[in-house]
Amino acid sequence: xxxxxxxxxxxxxxxxxxxxxxxxxxxxxxxxxxxxxxxxxxxxxxxxxxxxxxxxxxxxxxxxxxxxxxxxxxxxxxxxxxxxxxxxxxxxxxxxxxxxxxxxxxxxxxxxxxxxxxxxxxxxxxxxxxxxxxxxxxxxxxxxxxxxxxxxxxxxxxxxxxxxxxxxxxxxxxxxxxxxxxxxxxxxxxxxxxxxxxxxxxxxxxxxxxxxxxxxxxxxxxxxxxxxxxxxxxxxxxxxxxxxxxxxxx
Numbered sequence: 001x002x003x004x005x006x007x008x009x010x011x012x013x014x015x016x017x018x019x020x021x022x023x024x025x026x027x028x029x030x031x032x033x034x035x036x037x038x039x040x041x042x043x044x045x046x047x048x049x050x051x052x053x054x055x056x057x058x059x060x061x062x063x064x065x066x067x068x069x070x071x072x073x074x075x076x077x078x079x080x081x082x083x084x085x086x087x088x089x090x091x092x093x094x095x096x097x098x099x100x101x102x103x104x105x106x107x108x109x110x111x112x113x114x115x116x117x118x119x120x121x122x123x124x125x126x127x128x129x130x131x132x133x134x135x136x137x138x139x140x141x142x143x144x145x146x147x148x149x150x151x152x153x154x155x156x157x158x159x160x161x162x163x164x165x166x167x168x169x170x171x172x173x174x175x176x177x178x179x180x181x182x183x184x185x186x187x188x189x190x191x192x193x194x195x196x197x198x199x200x201x202x203x204x205x206x207x208x209x210x211x212x213x214x215x216x217x218x219x220x221x222x223x224x225x226x227x228x229x230x231x232x233x234x235x236x237x238x239x240x241x242x243x244x245x246x247x248x249x250x
Contacts, residue, residue, distance in 0.1 A: 005120065006048065009033040010040040010066065011055040011082070016105075020053055023109045027116060037061025044071045045214050046221075048171045051116050056083040056094060067097040070211040075199050076171050078119035082107065146182040149246040152226055154178055163226050173198050174219050177212075181233060181243035190240040212241070 007029045009020045017033045024031040032047070034040050038061050040054070052072070056063035063081060066072055072079065081094045084105040094102055100119040103111055144156035152163045159175040161168040170178065176198040180189060191208035195201070203211065216233060223229035232245045 005050045006030045006032070007116065008040065008043055008049040008052045010035075010037070010052060010058075010063070012036060012058040013055075016055070020112065023112045024053070024116070026109065027113045029116070037063065037066045040066050041069055041071060044069075044077070045218055049077060051078045051080065051119055053112070053116075054079055054081050054099075056081050064093055064097075067094065067099065070207075071214040072097070073199070073211055074171075074173055074215070076173050078122070080112075080115050080119060144179050144182070145250040147248045147250050148232075149248075150226075150228065152229070153250070154182060156182070161223065161226070166225055168222050168225075170219075170222075173215060174222075177215065177219070181241070182247050182249075185243045185245065185247040188236050188240045188242045194241065216241075 007024045009017055009024065009031060011017045011020065011033075012035050014035070017035065021031050021033050029051075032043060032049070034043055037058055040052070041061070043049070044052075054063045054066060063083075067079065067081075079097070079099040080101045080103060081099050082103050082105060100122065101115045103115060146154045146156070148154070150163075152161060154161050156175045156179040159170040159172065161170065161178075177194060180194060180197050191205050191212055192203060195203050195208040195211050198215075199211065220230045220233070223232070228245070232243055234242050234244050236242055
């Protein structure tokens with residue numbers, strides 16, 4: 001499993017980044033390091049990560065600022081916050097963003113690896129419970145294979161978009177959103193329902209739109225090699241999003 005797990009390390013101190021990078025590599029996880037909150041947001045928008053080790057006390061965009069960005073709210077991402085200043089106020093602020101763990105520096109190798117393992121285990125348990133709570137949805141997802149009229153095949157179960165010899169892998173959230181659209185082509189879906197289906201929690205329309213915007217941006221970037229794919233999902237101002245392409249369920 002570790003071979004497929006990607007960890008983002010965010011810390012403004014180079015020595016701390018290198019130390020955390022080596023620790024994560026001991027666990028045989030793929031690791032990317034960045035030195036600022038701004039770089040963290042850019043990385044999260046550009047790539048998929050399973051776990052983020054996030055220093056709270058950074059100049060410029062702080063760790064709390066990163067947590068406040070909608071891209072960090074993805075259920076695909078487990079966040080472990082790190083700080084040298086273990087104040088109760090800071091801990092409470094971080095925990096409001098539903099972070100997985102809060103570690104106070106200096107941090108041992110065992111603490112980091114144990115926290116990552118527990119974060120991944122908690123995500124697996126959550127996905128299992130959601131599947132048990134929605135058996136009909138799970139059953140539908142197993143057979144959720146769709147074909148677009150230009151020969152593109154989208155397998156929402158395997159989370160793969162295939163076209164000719166090209167294979168594009170989707171994150172769990174991206175696959176859930178595609179499933180929702182492909183099951184209702186031509187129908188405008190409101191942001192709150194999409195977030196509830198893909199992220200597992202309710203939010204108002206404005207907040208839901210903020211959460212979805214970076215997800216759709218990253219998804220469109222992935223689909224660039226497929227002609228016309230960037231126009232599949234259209235924003236209907238004030239109403240939601242609609243999938244505009246002929247779809248056949250396989």
